[in-house]
Amino acid sequence: MEPEPSPLSNGDSTAAGTTTAASIASAVAATAAPIQSARINHLAESLKLEHQFLRVPFEHFKKSMRSNHRIAEKEMSTVISSVSEAANRDNMSQEEAVNHLTSLVSRLQGLKRKLEEGSKSENLQAQRCRARLDHLDAAEAENLSEWNNTRLKRILVDYLLRLSYYDTAVKLAECSNIEDLVDIEVFHEAKKVIDALHNKEVAPALAWCAENKSRLKKSKSKFEFQLRLQEFVELVRADNNIRAITYARKYLAPWGATHMKELQRVMATLAFKSNTECATYKVLFELKQWDYLVEQFKQEFCRLYGMTLEPLLNIYLQAGLSALKTPFCYENDCSKEDPLSQEGFRKLANPLPFSKQHHSKLVCYITKELMDTENPPLVFPNGHVYSTKALEEMARKNDGKVTCPRTGQVCSYSELVKAFIS
């Protein structure tokens, strides 16, 4: 007996299973509109993920402004105090006074030139901020696949830069014409510090700390302290004990108030030597402390620029793998089109949760199309299910006979029964 047509809700389709042409047309129209608006909705939601994309060039812009401001202020103070100093002197000759003022005038001219240069780089940063806004604005339903393609490239460049694969990053940005949409310049600043740390030099890292002093202080960073500790350890390693103590007095003591324990621990290395077997101190002399400093720097750097601490690629990979992960992915007949049919993706997905479905979503084994109201599932006598489209086509080509591709069972099309999945 044919059952009453009941609502078949497979995924987001809501149409009822009647078969007149008009109702199918209206059903298609009714489902097409929500799909379109759902896509735009999806887009709006995923655009909200782009904070870093706008934030980093803005921070860069701010940084240029700050450094220009600092230069102007410093030079100006020097000029002012130099004038007031001259005014207070009693024994200046005319020639001296003229020379003094002339040097101040040329100093101001030098400052003007510097600021003009600085203002050029400010404008460049501002233009980059605008380019990012324009890029987000350009995302529309019509050009989405191209836009998504660019997004993937941006994310790959972010990954490459964070892992210090600079050449590949630059190459990818150049060949895709997305230099304005990635932060190569920003990471170049990081590269100098990282390269130096790999060479066991702390000077560029310390300079970076000085440059960003107030912001690091605000986030209670102890990165500078860690750098100082490392320098101290190196002095101890070189048996330069007098210098080590002088160094500690000057650079470590100020951190005593907040980091006494660490300070004491590292001072104790003076009592041991770099070949100590005592585990607590041995670790301080290990060379991987430098790698640790690199990691530490990367984190501070990302935080300062408003970046996520993890590469964007890793974040989206995790989210995507969780969204796709089902128990069926790990079976042998998992479709090749499923990324989780591949070993690498399976490995990455291992520690992640499985996805969840509230409604049945059935995919035809033959056509890989979704089985829904327009393409309902049909059941072989042995219980295997395929889409109407696939079996109709098969029956048309084989005088009404259909064959189950998985078991070889043959029957006539009229023996198939419709399954109603709600």
Next chain:
Amino acid sequence: MELGSIRDAFDRVAKKQKLCSSKTQEVIDQVGQEIEQALAKLQALHDPSSLHDLKTILTELNGKLKEVGPINQIEGSQKELNVGLSKYAKLLEKFFNPDISKAYRNVDFDTQTINQIIACHFYRQGLFDLGDCFMNEAMEPEVTLKSPFMEMYQILEAMRSRNLEPALKWAANNRDHLVQNGSILELKLHRLQFVEILQNGSRGDALHYARTYLSPFASVHMAEIQKLMACLLWAGRLDSSPYAEFLSPTHWEKLAEELTQQFCSVLGQSYDSPLAVVIEAGFQGLPTLLKLANVMAAKKQEWLAMKQLPVPLDLGRDFQFHSIFVCPVSRDQGSEENPPMLMPCGHVLCKLSIVKLSKSSTRTFKCPYCPTEATVALCRQLHF
């Protein structure tokens, strides 16, 4: 998305920045002028040895500069700019999600595995130089997929310059696989070649080509072959024949796409880059995941221990690779232990739901969706 208001806010910031820097320039000029005026006075002194006059000029200058207050002026405009800057940063935080790593699981996410995936992605996109540069920089071992994809791009490159030979050779070598996939790529390639000869070569060449390469397909694709042979009547002027459509350049594009598809299939690879698929799924799923992470954090639920997400992340249809059956009664996902069962009326429930409804294997029960009666024995297990 309120991009318009964000852009306005940025324009305001940029305007203030311009104001600030022109203010600074102005102040510098002002100070410079004062100094130059004093300088002129100094040089014009009647009695160069008069220390009194000299001191008066310098003191005057000092007083004037204090009046100008250059530092205060610069600071003032800077302060105003700073207000604008922090407003804009706050606006970004309001409209965008400032931390998208909240749903990130801090698990061992193997860099080498990710690097291999990226390298494969570059190679399958045809970016071989980039792939090599990356492998070099990341010090990764060779990726086995590189040379097959190189072959594929060589074939496609040749097709772009209207050379079908490499494509035909590949299709002949992989004939069994193509037939198994139900693809008639080989015939389509020969058809394209035949049309090329017909348009640019002689009728005799075309006929010879057809006899050699098209005739083996005649047994299965008779209608197609007949059409092609009829084309011989219009050799050299196919464009004004009923078969002008054969000349359309879209055939080349479509065939390049089909070849790519079949090539990937022969390799056991997906057509789309798996990395692109996962990242796109990530973009669609992450907004919901972030909301979920927020809710769970508020309820102090453990994000790391969760084995299955509590809510669906609705992805588009393109991401549906498996049939997922969800029982409409229990809301459980179908599994080997609890498979979907077809009732005689055509409605489908999971096995546990049917067992619960029937209470015993022989009793009849009513379908919850229609009044039809059923027994357990009449229900059939489904395989999707």
